[in-house]
Amino acid sequence: MSTAPSSSKSQERIGVYVCHCGSNIAGLVDVKDVAQWAGRELAEDGVVIARDYQFMCSNLGQELIEADIKEQGLTRVVVAACSPHLHEATFRTACQRAGLNPYLCEMVSIREQVSWVHTDRDLATAKAKALIAGGVERVAWHEPLEPLIVPINPTTLVVGGGIAGIQAALEIADSGYPVILVEREPSIGGHMAQFDKTFPTLDCAACILTPKMVAVGSHPNITLLTYSEVERVDGYVGSFLVTIRKKARYVNAETCTGCGLCIEKCPVRVVDEVFEAGLGYRKAVYRSFPQAVPKYPVIDTEHCTYFQRGKCKACQIFCPTQPKSINFEQKDEIIQVEVGNIILATGYELFDCRRIPQYGYGRLANVYTSLEFERLCNAAGPTGGEVVLRDGVTKPKTVGIIHCVGSRDSKYNSYCSVICCMQSLKFAHLVKERTGAEVYNFYIDMRTPFKDYDEFYQKVLAEGVHFVRGRVAEVTDAARHPGEEGKIIVQVEDTLIGRQRRIPVDMVILSAALEPRRDAQEVAHKFGIACSANGWFIEKHPKLDPVATMTEGIFIAGCAQGPKDIPATVAQGAAAAARVIGRIHQGHLALEPVRASVIAERCSGCRICNNLCPFNAISFREDLGVTEINPALCQGCGTCVAACPAGAITGTQFSNEQVFAQIEGLLMLDFSGAPRGAAVRMLEPALS
Amino acid sequence: MxxxxxxxxxxxxxxxxxxxxxxxxxxxxxxxxxxxxxxxxxxxxxxxxxxxxxxxxxxxxxxxxxxxxxxxxxxxxxxxxxxxxxxxxxxxxxxxxxxxxxxxxxxxxxxxxxxxxxxxxxxxxxLHIIVEDVGYEAVAAKVVKPLYNLRVAPYYGCLIVRPTLQQPFDNPEYPTSLDRLLRVLGAKVVDFPVKTHCCGGHMTQISEETALELIRRLLKNAADYGADMIVTLCPMCQLNLDGYQEQVNRRFGTDYRIPVLYFTQLMGLAFGLPPEILGFGKEFVDAGPALAKIGAEPPPPEKKERPPKEALPMPAMPAER
Amino acid sequence: MSESERFEPLIIGFTCNWCSYRAADLAGTSRMKYPPNVRLIRLMCSGRLDPTFVLKALANGADGVLITGCHPGECHYLEQNYKAMRRYYLLRAMLTQMGIEPERVRLVWASAAEGARFAEEVTRMVEDVRRLGPLNWPAIAADGAEPAASRNGHGPAAAAETAPVVPEEAKP
CATH class of the missing domain: 1.20.1050.140 (Glutathione S-transferase Yfyf (Class Pi); Chain A, domain 2)
Known part of the structure; x- marks a missing residue:
């Protein structure tokens, strides 16, 4: 085991640059002392110049480095400033401009790891020196590298056919590039297709969505794969290989005309838990809704009489096409597609209101969820748009709408679901318009930001809707007085008048929270991205890079990233598309050259590393008796480097020599900043 | 144990x-x-x-x-x-x-x-140790005389469900552990939305008016749901609901006759123990008529009335265990 | 004040680029405080951690080594942190055989969102190693367990020449 780097590289000319970051670093670290120390004490390690400067990342700071590279002939650069995740690219580019290979620059974080987390000036200064020593020792072992150039396949995969996915697909397709749109349900449209009106303009959702759905269905650049799911993703940015399962519809798409006769003749009626949110029925052979895209139906084998009992076939018998379009023998089909980029727009799921039993959903007939109510007041819904009680006839005289059900509640989801206030105001307006009922909105805080939203709130206020501020304690049918008999009573603390109130109503609508898809974790893992603690997909940067992810080539849009309304969802869909189109235009992408490679002469062919790579980048060459690594598949984690017993695998940017040298540098100084070596590690009373 | x-x-x-x-x-x-x-x-x-x-x-x-x-x-x-x-x-x-x-x-x-x-x-x-340490299955295994046909309102009271306890063992707002235990005994458990509401506690001694109103609400709700009896796990709740029932009737002109028993008494009955050793007969409101309803045979499965054509489907609830 | 309370350990920390380094960044941007005894090295993944890195750090005078990575199931490279975990347990067994308290080497998972956890774990590790006292391995390793001195004079052999770290000397 050789753990000491040899001394062959000590002839480098290294420049050290210590940033003040205004007072962010200089406030705690004695930056002048640090720079002087580096220039003096690290001279024999190759440091020829050490400077401190107010803002190294500014143009002037960068020019300082560039000038030194040119004038002093620097061969290596160490910048002690903020986290490399912030400015590594900045300083590498500066080096490149001055003609130095960008990978010969090393950043040392003395802001996030020193000045912002420590309190003692002397100890912080000592640690900053030690970190710089580590950087200096390490940078001598850096090697000039060239970024890996990967070509970008112009085809894009969009996962999820809600409004976010539809928008993204159309934007890319309209700019002339092919798109494959995968949707789990039999039709695209997503949640928006279920809605009646959209706030604050009260446009009919179907009127504005349907044309887009039709455009997707007929677009020459879009391949639509509905009733399909992504099984597996291989490859990397520019050339992903995606395996997709096309679930058997038992309907032949080539011959089906979408006439709907099979649906009419099917004798089985089941509750439609998906599109009608459990409030309506569909047949065992069904189309999600009349405007579904694509138009051909699908057979639900779980409820189909033929699949369950082997008899019936009414759909096939009545199918008017020749040959018959119903095919009971159809099987799931596995297809593979090659794409360059992927946009995930998998949407949200509604909070299950049964988790709050005191709100009575599921026990009390006339407690509805927000999605049920959308179907209830939708002209194409189960009641033809009539707002009625669960008996299907009676119009409510009083309606209570509860905000924040499952949101802003530490027991369920502490986040705000963003859309519920506006949605509840919309419901209040619609109930008034359709039934003339008295409406009570129970809210915690009213949140109506964005264009025309607060105006809508004012309008609903003017319509005479009652607003009660307070979290509802319970929704109950336990009447106390004759006036409450037969009603649902909403018990709430009205925090504006400081009283408990019991308000009897006929109908309650629960504005349920938006939650991540149940399988969001699994999907994130499949695509190599991460979920936040709440389960939403994590974007690369919450403010400055909201639709990219930490994984190159994977973008996210819409509610999969977090709760948002339709305008924001559409904007994200378009933003993700713009990012992808930019990539395709470039034709290729430069990737970090952090890769592992095998030194064939040292490889003994033991194959210990062969099973360690989750990206299948390692393969064994039987003919040569050695292992090889495919640099395009290698992601640079370095696990195989660490595992090789012969030291035959090297990892660029993270070689053993680099790490060993950094360890030596880091341990050059003791806790208080004195050179280690003397018996100085026992300090006088702890510095506290 | x-x-x-x-x-x-x-x-x-x-x-x-x-x-x-x-x-x-x-x-x-x-x-x-x-x-x-x-x-x-x-x-x-x-x-x-x-x-x-x-x-x-x-x-x-x-x-x-x-x-x-x-x-x-x-x-x-x-x-x-x-x-x-x-x-x-x-x-x-x-x-x-x-x-x-x-x-x-x-x-x-x-x-x-x-x-x-x-x-x-x-x-x-x-109750905690019976449902958690013993478990529903072990209880079910001991049932020899199921409480068929008995409609019971499970009443938890306000004390054992407090969410601030170190280990809240059930949903503080809408507990169901006693419901499930009674179902295991063969009884029909009615929905009882006031199951965690206050029984009045010692308000009977301080402000009778307040206490009687609180007791009335509980009795009314049990009667509205057609419960044959209220099943409790707290001596205070039992005393107030049972002992003050007559006073509630007098004050409000009602005629409630709802016996209030302990869940352990019903467990004993279902386990086939003789009523004499289970403390029966000590209640003010006679439990006799209610207990007489216990049938030897399980009730026929409830006929699901076909809802009218125009009615909307109800949300599916997790199956009763 | 006892002697061990005055001892300030030096700890080398290894972080992965995706989770734990970002946790350290987050601890910084959130201005959380932790003691300055830990000096970090960034790797791409905890799976890159070659056990010799740990031995090298200890041989060069570190009193402890903190290894951090993404939580199981959240590895940027899918599953490589599991491999780090396997090596970690083998390494601990080996350290025990070498007479080094295995508590000096610790594996901690921290996601990019867990700045607070990172700061807490660093603080706890420093306290624990402080309690164990100095490792003083450079002196032990001086018997030639390590090969040639490194070029900068701070390799283990060099440390042995100049650094007879004898605890007795430091006692008040």
Whole structure:
């Protein structure tokens, strides 16, 4: 085991640059002392110049480095400033401009790891020196590298056919590039297709969505794969290989005309838990809704009489096409597609209101969820748009709408679901318009930001809707007085008048929270991205890079990233598309050259590393008796480097020599900043 | 399973039916109780508002005595009375959270040569250990005379479901553990939305008007849902609902005759034990007519009325277990 | 004040680029405080951690080594942190055989969102190693367990020449 780097590289000319970051670093670290120390004490390690400067990342700071590279002939650069995740690219580019290979620059974080987390000036200064020593020792072992150039396949995969996915697909397709749109349900449209009106303009959702759905269905650049799911993703940015399962519809798409006769003749009626949110029925052979895209139906084998009992076939018998379009023998089909980029727009799921039993959903007939109510007041819904009680006839005289059900509640989801206030105001307006009922909105805080939203709130206020501020304690049918008999009573603390109130109503609508898809974790893992603690997909940067992810080539849009309304969802869909189109235009992408490679002469062919790579980048060459690594598949984690017993695998940017040298540098100084070596590690009373 | 047992004063007097039935069913479930020796009053609900420190010290003494039990592992202390349970559990919790309180309580205990280290006793309610330690399946295995045809309203009261307890064992807003236990016994459990509402507690002594209204609400709701009886797990709840029922009727001109029994009494019946050893007959509202409804045969499956064509489907609920 | 309370350990920390380094960044941007005894090295993945890195750090005078990575199931490279975990347990067994308290080497998972956890774990590790006292391995390793001195004079052999770290000397 050789753990000491040899001394062959000590002839480098290294420049050290210590940033003040205004007072962010200089406030705690004695930056002048640090720079002087580096220039003096690290001279024999190759440091020829050490400077401190107010803002190294500014143009002037960068020019300082560039000038030194040119004038002093620097061969290596160490910048002690903020986290490399912030400015590594900045300083590498500066080096490149001055003609130095960008990978010969090393950043040392003395802001996030020193000045912002420590309190003692002397100890912080000592640690900053030690970190710089580590950087200096390490940078001598850096090697000039060239970024890996990967070509970008112009085809894009969009996962999820809600409004976010539809928008993204159309934007890319309209700019002339092919798109494959995968949707789990039999039709695209997503949640928006279920809605009646959209706030604050009260446009009919179907009127504005349907044309887009039709455009997707007929677009020459879009391949639509509905009733399909992504099984597996291989490859990397520019050339992903995606395996997709096309679930058997038992309907032949080539011959089906979408006439709907099979649906009419099917004798089985089941509750439609998906599109009608459990409030309506569909047949065992069904189309999600009349405007579904694509138009051909699908057979639900779980409820189909033929699949369950082997008899019936009414759909096939009545199918008017020749040959018959119903095919009971159809099987799931596995297809593979090659794409360059992927946009995930998998949407949200509604909070299950049964988790709050005191709100009575599921026990009390006339407690509805927000999605049920959308179907209830939708002209194409189960009641033809009539707002009625669960008996299907009676119009409510009083309606209570509860905000924040499952949101802003530490027991369920502490986040705000963003859309519920506006949605509840919309419901209040619609109930008034359709039934003339008295409406009570129970809210915690009213949140109506964005264009025309607060105006809508004012309008609903003017319509005479009652607003009660307070979290509802319970929704109950336990009447106390004759006036409450037969009603649902909403018990709430009205925090504006400081009283408990019991308000009897006929109908309650629960504005349920938006939650991540149940399988969001699994999907994130499949695509190599991460979920936040709440389960939403994590974007690369919450403010400055909201639709990219930490994984190159994977973008996210819409509610999969977090709760948002339709305008924001559409904007994200378009933003993700713009990012992808930019990539395709470039034709290729430069990737970090952090890769592992095998030194064939040292490889003994033991194959210990062969099973360690989750990206299948390692393969064994039987003919040569050695292992090889495919640099395009290698992601640079370095696990195989660490595992090789012969030291035959090297990892660029993270070689053993680099790490060993950094360890030596880091341990050059003791806790208080004195050179280690003397018996100085026992300090006088702890510095506290 | 061996537990320390803290009966509290109620179980020696007004709630003796609870004590007798608990003692009768325990051996069948493999539970062995070791009564805490020389236990004293738990302070019930009002002493806390008179003087906090003596109240905590009273309870601390019981905890210290229970901690001396040499049981396997951490001593587990069972209190069938909800007020006793809550007082024991919260004193333990407060002493653990507030070292000053722990010090003051232990100064008082030192006078009697005792000391209590917070957290050294695990305090449980009788219902908790039956549904958690024994389990529904073990209970079901002992049922020989299922309580078919009996419609029961499960009443938890306000004390055992408090979310601030160290280990809330059921949904504080809408608990269902007693519902499930009663279903295991073969009874039909009615929806009882007021299951955690207040029974009035000692308001019967302070403001009868307030208490009677609270009791009326509970009786009304049980009657509205067609319950044959209310099943409780707290001596205070049982006393108020049973003992004041006649007064409620007089005051409000109602005619409720809803017996109020302990869940352990129904367990005993379903296990085939003789009613005499289960404390029956001590209730004010005669449980006889309700118990007479228990049938030998399971009721025919409820006919699902076909909803009218225009009616909208109800949300599916998880299957009743 | 006892001697061990005055001892300030030096700890080398290894972080992965994706989770734990970002946790350290987050601890910084959130201005959380932790003691300055830990000096970090960024790797791409905890799976890159070659056990010799740990031995090298200890041989060069570190009193402890903190290894951090993404939580199981959240590895940027899918599953490589599991491999780090396997090596970690083997390494601990080996350290025990070498007479080094295994508590000096610790594996901690921290996601990019867990700045607070990172700061807490660093603080706890420093306290624990402080309690164990100095490792003083450079002196032990001086018997030639390590090969040639490194070029900068701070390699283990060099440390042995100049650094007879004898605890008795430091006692008040």
């Amino acid at each position: 061996k537990y320390g047992y803290y009966p509290g004063c109620s179980l020696e007097r007004n709630a003796i039916a609870y004590h007798e039935s608990a003692m009768a069913v325990a051996p069948l479930l493999g539970i062995e109780f070791v009564e805490v020796e020389d236990w004293n009053c738990c302070g019930a609900t009002e002493y806390m508002s008179v003087h906090m420190l003596p109240a905590y010290a009273l309870i601390g003494r019981n905890l210290a005595l229970a901690a001396q039990h040499q049981l396997n592992g951490k001593p587990r202390l069972v209190a069938p009375c909800s007020a006793c349970f809550l007082n024991l559990a919260k004193t333990d919790k407060y002493m653990a959270e507030d070292p000053r309180l722990a010090r003051l309580v232990n100064e008082a205990l030192a006078a009697g040569g005792l000391h209590y280290k917070p957290g050294s006793v695990q305090v449980r309610h009788l």
